[in-house]
Amino acid sequence: MLTNMKSHFPVFENNPNLIYLDSGATSQKPRTVIDAIRDFYEKHNANIHRGIYSLSVRSTQKYEESKGKVARFIKARSPSEIVYTKNATEGLNLVMYSLAGRIREGDEIVITISEHHANLVPWQQLAKRKRAILKYIDVDEEGRLNLKDARQKITGRTRIVAINHVSNVTGVIHPVEEVISMAKKVGAITVVDACQSVPHIPVDVRKMGADFVAFSGHKMLGPTGIGVLWGREEFLKEMEPFLFGGDMIETVELYESTWNDIPMKFEAGTPPIAEAVGLSAAVDFLNGIGMEEVYEHERRITEYVLDKLLSMDHIVLYGPRTPEDRIAIFTFNVKGLHAHDVAQFLDYRGIATRSGHHCAQPLLRRLGAEGTSTVRASFYIYNDSRDADALIEALKEVKKYVG
Ligand SMILES: Cc1ncc(COP(=O)(O)O)c(C=O)c1O
Numbered sequence: 001m002l003t004n005m006k007s008h009f010p011v012f013e014n015n016p017n018l019i020y021l022d023s024g025a026t027s028q029k030p031r032t033v034i035d036a037i038r039d040f041y042e043k044h045n046a047n048i049h050r051g052i053y054s055l056s057v058r059s060t061q062k063y064e065e066s067k068g069k070v071a072r073f074i075k076a077r078s079p080s081e082i083v084y085t086k087n088a089t090e091g092l093n094l095v096m097y098s099l100a101g102r103i104r105e106g107d108e109i110v111i112t113i114s115e116h117h118a119n120l121v122p123w124q125q126l127a128k129r130k131r132a133i134l135k136y137i138d139v140d141e142e143g144r145l146n147l148k149d150a151r152q153k154i155t156g157r158t159r160i161v162a163i164n165h166v167s168n169v170t171g172v173i174h175p176v177e178e179v180i181s182m183a184k185k186v187g188a189i190t191v192v193d194a195c196q197s198v199p200h201i202p203v204d205v206r207k208m209g210a211d212f213v214a215f216s217g218h219k220m221l222g223p224t225g226i227g228v229l230w231g232r233e234e235f236l237k238e239m240e241p242f243l244f245g246g247d248m249i250e251t252v253e254l255y256e257s258t259w260n261d262i263p264m265k266f267e268a269g270t271p272p273i274a275e276a277v278g279l280s281a282a283v284d285f286l287n288g289i290g291m292e293e294v295y296e297h298e299r300r301i302t303e304y305v306l307d308k309l310l311s312m313d314h315i316v317l318y319g320p321r322t323p324e325d326r327i328a329i330f331t332f333n334v335k336g337l338h339a340h341d342v343a344q345f346l347d348y349r350g351i352a353t354r355s356g357h358h359c360a361q362p363l364l365r366r367l368g369a370e371g372t373s374t375v376r377a378s379f380y381i382y383n384d385s386r387d388a389d390a391l392i393e394a395l396k397e398v399k400k401y402v403g
Contacts (some may be wrong), residue, residue: 002289002297005382010034012382017350019387024168024329024378026218027199029069029282033204033221036281040274044380048273049247049264063273066280069261073283074213075204076230078302083229083236083263084271088195089118091164091214091229095191096122098162098239100191102189107130107159112137112145112174113366114167117359119193123162132159136362137179142320143170143367150179158188161348165197169360169376170319170367171302171329173201176238180209189235195219196227200327200381202291203211217275222282226275229266236262243268294381299378301328301388306390314399318367318374328379331358336403339373345402346375349394353377 006012008030011020020028023250046056048063067079076082081192086093103109109123113136127134135158138149154161162181166173180190197203199220212235219225231239241248241259245268248259278380286294302323309315309330316330317342334342354376357364364372377391 001082001291001300001384002381003384005384008032008285009382012234014272018179019349019351019383019390021147021377021379021383021391022354022385023199023219023380023383024172024196024351024358024376026224027221027380029223030221030380032285033278033281036240037223037274037278038287039134040277045274047270052358055188062280063271063276069232069280069283070228073287074198074228074230075206077206077224077233080262081230081233081236083231083266085227085229085270085274086225086261087218087227088193088214088216091212091227092119092191092193093122094229094242095212095231096126097242098266099189100126100130101240102384103130103132103159106157107132107164108135108155109133110137110150110153110183111136111160111162112139112164113169113323114139114143114145114172114174114363115164115360116164116193116195117361118195119162119164119191120362125162133157137163139172139363139366141367143167143172143363144320144325145174145179146174147178150182154182154186154188156186158183158186159190160191160198162191162193164193164195165203166194166327167319167360167363168196168329168378169331169358169363171196171326171378172320172384173197173273173325173327176210177208184209185321193372196327199286199294201295211235214286217279217282220279220282223275226272226279228279233262242270245269247271254294265294289381295327298328298379299323301383303383304328304385305330305379305392308388309395312392312395315395318364318369323325328383329376330378331374331376333369334398334402335376337398339375341402342375342398345398346391346394349390351377351391351394353391
């Protein structure tokens with residue numbers, strides 16, 4: 001397991017009793033990321049791509065450097081395939097709106113029952129607007145993707161297949177490569193929600209084979225306000241822009257406009273410049289550890305926590321009961337108690353977890369979660385076995401104090 005990681009994160013210095021188990025929602029930020037953002041505002045702040053004065057040139061360089069780093073981090077062919085958005089949700093909406101023109105009545109859009117609402121509602125709305133057919137690939141009782149069902153659902157009429165790489169509820173790492181290859185065989189466009197994979201496991205977008213991959217900076221040690229959409233160059237070049245305005249144009253006439261090159265065509269208005277600088281520092285931090293090491297840490301935590309959770313009869317776990325092909329996210333209920341009461345009790349012990357539907361209501365229903373309210377404990381690089389022990393000890397005692 002990684003050790004002494006908390007010392008890099010000021011939030012733990014300022015909240016010495018905090019046991020933060022909500023990284024699935026957003027990660028904490030290392031000092032280097034916070035410093036990089038401050039340094040940018042103090043020394044280099046100017047708008048980008050507009051000024052020919054040195055400060056603006058420097059600021060532009062920092063923004064472009066950030067794209068280069070992110071491109072290398074996910075093994076993209078070129079930084080021109082990296083579009084910065086507000087968050088992953090915006091990236092997924094961008095793809096949906098820009099591809100909408102290709103969808104006709106009766107076409108099929110295939111997603112999975114285990115999607116976060118960010119990769120579900122946009123496709124549901126597109127299907128409604130276009131009278132297309134929305135199909136869901138099922139999962140098994142533990143939330144693992146049913147590949148047999150995928151083979152049946154993806155047909156010659158499928159135009160888009162959108163799938164999450166790692167579930168934010170069960171932590172399952174889905175075999176996206178297999179689903180993508182099924183989609184490719186029928187000529188469908190593939191979109192991957194990588195929000196919970198890019199921060200936790202090595203991701204190579206070219207090996208994965210998808211056409212689009214979206215994720216958020218704030219879940220991978222970066223600041224809020226920046227998301228990444230990677231798109232295959234040939235698609236980005238062909239696609240219609242999503243937002244219109246400054247920076248994304250080449251020429252503007254009174255009644256016509258032409259578009260800038262990619263990726264600027266998709267970045268209307270002032271982009272998240274300081275956030276890009278922060279994300280760059282986040283990538284440096286993760287590279288400093290190594291993504292293989294990050295994943296190894298998750299695996300060790302998973303083995304440690306899973307064993308203990310499964311030994312408690314009063315805990316109902318939603319998700320795999322085995323440690324393979326998953327990250328350290330645990331969604332559960334305490335028999336007889338409401339998830340909010342459990343989360344509140346954990347908070348009294350300084351343990352921050354999330355309770356509710358985790359923006360994945362259809363999945364929770366599929367997994368049989370009562371009332372679709374559950375507690376989720378999600379671990380990251382700064383969590384260690386002591387954090388896990390604190391959670392387990394609190395869960396052993398929760399029924400004594402609540403209910
Ligand atoms: C799997 C998954 N997809 C999409 C999102 C949406 O991310 P954001 O709110 O940063 O757009 C999340 C956030 O929780 C997520 O876990």
